[in-house]
Amino acid sequence: MVTSQRPYSSLGAKMDEMGLPTISPDLSLGIAELGRLLRAGKISPVDLAQTALDGLEKTGRTLNAVVTLTPERAMEQAKQAEREIRSGQLRGPLHGIPWGAKDLLATAGIPTTWGAAPLRDQRFDVDAAVVERLRDAGAVLVAKHAMVELAGGAGYDQPDAALTGPGRNAWDRETWSGGSSSGSGAAVAAGLVPFAIGSETWGSITTPSALNGITGLRPTYGRVSRRGAMALSWTMDKLGPMARSADDCWLVLQAIAGSDPGDPTSVDRPLGELRIEDVPFRLATPEGWTDALGGTIAENFRASLDVLQTIATIEEIQLPDLPWTDAASLIISAEGASALQDLIEDGTTRHLTAPEDRYGLYTGLALPAVDYLRALRVRRRGMWEMESTLARFDGIVAPTLLFEAPPIDASLNAYFGDRRGPSLGALGNLCGLPTITIPNGFGDRGLPTGIEILGAPWTEEIITSIAIAYQARTDWHRRRPPA
């Protein structure tokens, strides 16, 4: 039985020789709907995987969203899923669903480049923990997605800072798909994979999600094991899902969350239950930010607040006044220089793509230990203050970014300039807080904009519930880029 409410014709249905409906797999339907069709036998995991591989080869390459396709592993996993689903051995909602991994996740026998030209042949013997968990959930790995070289740790100032060239945005190929999880964002937006895994040290899930008009969930630090993922900053790196909707992100998070002996920071703390009906939610928004915004970013944010007010109380608050960006910068610089020290010292970083990345990591080598430790001490103070701030609320809502996607050839520092403005990014990442970014409209140039909902530690189920409730009342997450 097909549980979808949509007619087959809207799913690209054809009739087979027996007069039965068959469906051309449409990967932009999302995980939940594809899963229903898979379990109903209306589409096959093998067809789905092949569709993904074909699309990634044809379109994903032109978006510079792909480093490596993984057809052998994909077909092996898809055939296994097909056998299991047919025999009723269901593994869960991701069973038979294709996905793509940011190319900083180790995959046994498949190159893992970290987006860096000098590491194009790097291989590992084992899979990253996240790859293992998605395999166990029955998901089908189809690609390693392009990313900014070394996850942006060298301080890139342009989109063309990747082994595969500048990440192109599916909404306008002359604009950037964001960083550092560029390919993950573009591939999901273009409907080439239903979901991808990205990583975030500071903005690398939220930025490409917002710029590409998709949903991205950055979990609490420690929620998802990072074993097998490139380390840029041990105390700030997180892995999380990027998908079309909050529902889909939740399905993925359920599969990848949990403690792992291989990552001592991962925590054995069960995810809560979604609380979609638990209205009204209690939201805060930073005081004065709305007034400081201009143009369609402000209009879209105010419209989002209007929608959210149907499901939540919204109170303006003052955020703690601490040097969030300074602390985050120094921590990443010091930890990045240490994590990548071998590549700096042996000259590997001299061969990175962006000229500024060839010297960007050196400054971290000269940072005094006391300055790094000071940043960590300020972080703890900040964590406590944010804990107090969030105690009365289910989340803090703000625009994810104050700009649309930059031109593909832009200097990012010049483009961002005064567009940077206030942001939850630095404090959220510094304090390890979860956030979810969801599309909320289009800007002056017709490109996606987004809002994020930042929560207290270990409250992914709450912020996701709010996002699901918002998406039940809007259709921004269903909009698709031009073919």
Place this chain on the structure above:
Amino acid sequence: VNEEQALVEKKAAGRQQTSETDDVVAGRLAALKGQFPDRLSPQEWDKVRDGVRDHREKAAKLRAVPLTNGDEPATIFVVGRQDG
């Protein structure tokens, strides 16, 4: 007169601070150049100097946050091997 004098003293203090920062930045840059003598071009070293200076300025902002002796760093330390 007092205001003028305070302004003069403030400017003098600012110059002294800038001079100290220049010395510290130059010292750190020299250490890096000593470690990697032939690695970067003069223009690239200039960019590294900007980065070192930026770090110094950020650290100064962090030092302005009042902390007590008991304010520990939020860092990772887990006793014993976790992976058996």
